[in-house]
Amino acid sequence: MTVKLQSFHPPKRVLMGPGPSDVPPRVLAAMARPTVGHLDPAFVSLMDEVKLLLQKTFMTANELTLAVSGPGSAGMETCFVNLLEPGDTAIVAVNGVFGQRMKENVERCGAGCVTVEEEWGKPVDPAKVEAALKSHPEARLLAFVHAETSTGVLSDAQSLCALAQRYDALSVVDTVTSLGGVPVRVDGWGADAVYSGSQKCLSCTPGLSPVTFSPRAVERIRSRNRKVQSWFMDLSLVMGYWGSGAKRAYHHTAPVNAVYGLHEALLMLAEEGLEAAWARHRKMHLALKAGLEAMGLSFLADESCRLPQLNAVRVPAGVDEAQVRAYLLEKFGIEIGAGLGPLAGQVWRIGLMGASASVPNILLCLAALESALLRQQAPIRPGLAAQAALATVSER
């Protein structure tokens, strides 16, 4: 053990993968402020503000709205362990990695899982979901991913939540990649349990998972027959800490500085305005798309269901995609994502999330990608991408 260790100074990166996204200096500065106690009256007030800001961001009046003290996968698990009991049935729509993870969660709760499979790259099909709800009237909940980070596909949350309501099931919605990038209307949809992540379109550091639960979901939690299998994620206990009023019961020690960061990130989003943030993500996506298409590249997902903030781009035949990513990272500090599961080697995932959704990032990424592809003699059209992208941005 004679390794000489020293303070870590990260290399400069441009984060254009599937998250984390670039974190604004304001958020980093907020996180570096002195730590206070997790039961300090000043911190309790901050928690109240975070709750208010999350309600605005989720577009909900849900009382049970908070940040789980863990990453998005802890938020996902919080939803399932609180809403399911052994022997329950859940319907899970699977059209990518995160639908599969939902299924894993359901099964580990001891519940039966009915999956509605869809080809990766396609949205969840409401007709198939309705058929599953019809043939499984015992199903307690319907779970689906709003924005599949593994494929860049947006599903129709409005219709799917309406179906869940019609068949008397609770809806569980993954908005990890959608929140802040495209409309997430929790009350408008009538969604029951919705979770997200701090490090995508909210442009905060990773580590927290915003969640919100409808009164119907809370009623379900209150009427459980047995304790939640996770003590850490048991909302009946967490509520006592994140609840209303000045009196908070100690449950666990909140990650105080991470909450400072989330507060600042949500504040910045509120200052920009939700609608303006959605418009920016859309505009930046169109610029990237124009540049990529000018180069001759194409998307995995159909335009009708394509996420602006997560662009799954097909790897041209004969190209070593890993070499392209390594070149971007090593030469230009740009991180883009690889394909997952059946899409490994077939797509890149280019994120335009939060602060990463910017013109300089897009121009850098297009130029670097063009350079990488030319080095591999890929059949692309060089020299057109930047102007194509800028033409889109300058349009009214």
Added chain:
Amino acid sequence: MTVKLQSFHPPKRVLMGPGPSDVPPRVLAAMARPTVGHLDPAFVSLMDEVKLLLQKTFMTANELTLAVSGPGSAGMETCFVNLLEPGDTAIVAVNGVFGQRMKENVERCGAGCVTVEEEWGKPVDPAKVEAALKSHPEARLLAFVHAETSTGVLSDAQSLCALAQRYDALSVVDTVTSLGGVPVRVDGWGADAVYSGSQKCLSCTPGLSPVTFSPRAVERIRSRNRKVQSWFMDLSLVMGYWGSGAKRAYHHTAPVNAVYGLHEALLMLAEEGLEAAWARHRKMHLALKAGLEAMGLSFLADESCRLPQLNAVRVPAGVDEAQVRAYLLEKFGIEIGAGLGPLAGQVWRIGLMGASASVPNILLCLAALESALLRQQAPIRPGLAAQAALATVSER
């Protein structure tokens, strides 16, 4: 929703409660460095360094040593959900809040829990534990708290781990409050699953839970009959991300900036030296003790089992203890802790953890406490505490 929100600037605090402790500027600065991806080669190298530093801190060669992406209670749950299966039996020693929480965890795993109860304020009794191990040969594990944060009591981990080995049970040890403050010799004890927290004697921000597992514990995890009930905490998956080599499988998104902070905090501890840090905690405890006793105050725990870093001090008869804490916080920015459970109203918990274990903090705390008690006409001896404390510090 017309509340005008703005950036959060925390009040200045001196953290002398049961954690979090004061976080050094170096750690805060590390956390504010730009975020990189959780699979970035630079971050993977950092994870390797964190692992090495944690091994040094835990005094272990255990390969499976990492920081769980959640607070100490997530680290606790990670131990139980991975080591227990439904129908197993576990013996849990309970001498405070955190032993109770261990029991909750065991039961939520569907395992049977045999508790060995001890009066709060006393250490776990190895003789009673041995009796339980004898009468429950089926017990798979023995769990206990090394340093009970609710009472300020240290238990004899060496003897308890040896008993677990003798009766062929795995030992699970809570070192949340002990790690970095008093000796924690994981390999020396032969402990099997040990968890801690970032925000106590390590003086990092809250939110991460260092854990380490012996080869025997890993073997137990590998030979499970059924999947771990928590997907997020399933070490067979987490190992793929925190494992050796450059190739890491994505499991969840690590809280990147929090890991920067933990790295810096562990580095500072390595620079000071573990033995020096233990000696500093001890020396500062003796100073605080001298001051408190000069004033006429006394401790809950007997000297033989008293933690230097967590001082449970008896509230004098007739004193409104909540008013004292409020006065300290409002007038001097000092946070000290209240009693929990049966000790509510009976003790204060004064932390001297990590960077908080310093002479200026002790002098401020003694003077402020004296002032608060005099305001309530408590029968204390004023004017003696500071010199009594300093006399101890200046001793050779």
